[in-house]
Amino acid sequence: MNTDKPEIRIAILDLYDGIANEGMRGFRNILERYKAEHGLNLTYEVFDVRRKAQVPGVNFDAYISSGGPGSPLDSEGSEWEKKYFRLIDKLEDHNLSNRTDKKHVFFVCHSFQLMCRKYKLGEINMRKSPSFGILPVHFTAGAQHEQVFEGLPDPFYTVDSRSWQVINSDYKRFDDLGMKLLALEKERPYVDLPRAMMAIRFTPEFFATQFHPEADPVGIKSMLLREDKKDEVINEHGEAKYKEMLERLDDPDKIALTQKTIIPNFLNEAILGVERVV
Template identity: 70%
Template sequence: MITDKPEVKVAILDLYDGIANEGMRGFQDILKRYREKHQLNLSYGIFDVRKKCEVPEYDDFDIYIVSGGPGSPIDSEGSEWEKKYFNLVDKLEDHNLSNAVQKKYAFFVCHSFQLMCRKYGLGDINLRRSPSFGVLPVHLTADGRNYQVFDGMTDPFYTVDSRSWQVINPNNKRFDELGMKLLAIEKERPHVDLPRAMMAIRFNEYFISTQFHPEADAQGMKSWLSKEEKKKEVVNEHGLDKYTEMLERLDDPDKIAHTQATIIPNFLDQAVMSLQEA
């Protein structure tokens, strides 16, 4: 795009380990729409962190988006890719704590949310009794209702949840020590005597993360779920009624379409405004 506006550079860190997914397309679609809407000189690069051990230099980009991904957020501890990834996170944090005028913003999704919770010791990470998959409600906390990234969202709001692992039992002492805020929690399940997972956290002024998928696109998800093998997998795991409910919720413009059009764009508003002011 030809524009006289300063360049905004975004790094998308791919944690899918080579597994086919809708998430990476969702991030790119959001960035392209945002670029067109605001007529920005915005570019992005993609880094295959787990499969190829690719990590950018911390000062090469202004904004970082880190994807979800498959597998255990515990078993990767000590792996080469994770060491490089956390080294990048540490450098971004050090940069933001310095007197640098232009700060680095980051958004972490699902698997990367779980990795960051492990890094900071924010709660218990465990395997769910059964995978959570569907278009599900998420409830905002008092801090979440007052946080700019969730402006325009209802309480509860609906989003795509797709995870076998979870972070539960917030360590309130660590939250207080680190100045972090719990912004959203899992849907209420009064018939199930289990703790509710943490679903969104503000790590600091520049880092936010969600355990759900705000990048999910309704049409893309519907196309994906319509594939015979995926339909069979979901029906076998969750039943036909759940599968039908998912498709109906994907058709509702106030649910997934609204979430995708709101949360990450709100984050980008915050980050881009800060860059322009700097």
Template identity: 65%
Template structure:
């Protein structure tokens, strides 16, 4: 038995039954954070897309994963309607109660769904998939963003997406109160818009286009398979492939990002819970 405040985390699995490293990484981060900080923290995984299994609002923190396929074609499907019904109920709770707020982190596919629903930018298919350890740049607002505290400019993270969000609608950002906090690296030699890489949707909802949960172990295991090695070399060249491997082995890049962004988010969310608990 423990008298420590219980913290309940829901992991929303949007991988549609497809094998992935993401769910392991989320759980590894939570286990590490729980042990390091001596917390009474528990978590539960909900198979949102494949099983249409959505939690209630009785959790304190929500982590919403990436996933395969189009973030457009799922509009008005049963699972997506149930998913957004949950998001709406969490948002309503945050607006209508004086109690603890519920924080949500949206990753990749989840991020694209939120951007599409809030009409913050154009969601479209990339000319070619983006994959590997890549630099991400902070916006001026991003330099003040708590989840990025401790990161360099730019910082490296794992990018894995066929879809993207581009061309931000500034009027819609103002109307919703959302803030763009990170963007894709500048490519002056390519006449294409830079993707939106992270957004603070509101004080309690934040999301990234990239995968802050990814670790070097899972990424390297994937990259060194014959199929993926050939795919990367055919698409980007042999030098780019070996640069990816080198970035994965650098402790100041992928692993530093994994040890920073979601832990910072958890710190912010849990601190708000503990402040409420101390008042009661």
């Protein structure tokens, strides 16, 4: 690492509330790989938002806000959430000023749902059954020129793991706020239920997915091979679904491609003003 290069500081907002997960390892894996590939002086710091009410200041170059367990509604008014949204408001105000050092934020799953509640973009409710698997995500027309998705096919595959969802997009609200709905969950022609929103660009600097672009085959496979998780998936979704997931993990054009594409593309945007990536 060349320490003569400008330091790039990334804040990881951990919303897992102390629950064991693969997400945080996935983020670290992506950042370490990105740092090595581009020879960057890049550091990151983790903030335990829900369990310890820790939030960073606005002095980081980019922010990644994780998924997490539980309801995205029940935390309304909690101390940690007040601090979290105060940070988001500060970052938003910073970006609306005439400063050139814009602050980019990537929101994942639980964070996506919190932000949709903040902006009142749709209906948030609990799914009839949890969504868990390596599933296709489809682009909307609005994703045609989206740089974060550059290099992905339509549909692309990713890890979807959630009991809650954001549905019934308020398109007028999207238009009024200048936001773009970029992706929807898999098509279900035989199910008469609305499809969940899966990716949104809130602002030029704020990007969010309701799926997990940080997930990688190694982490998901190690989790699925645990007897307790294997039994849980088979009981909930059936043995055929379990086998399909293991097969999809070995396909380099599915979640491995997504993990190598989406967050690195976001980082390209986020740090361009700090260190031009080549």
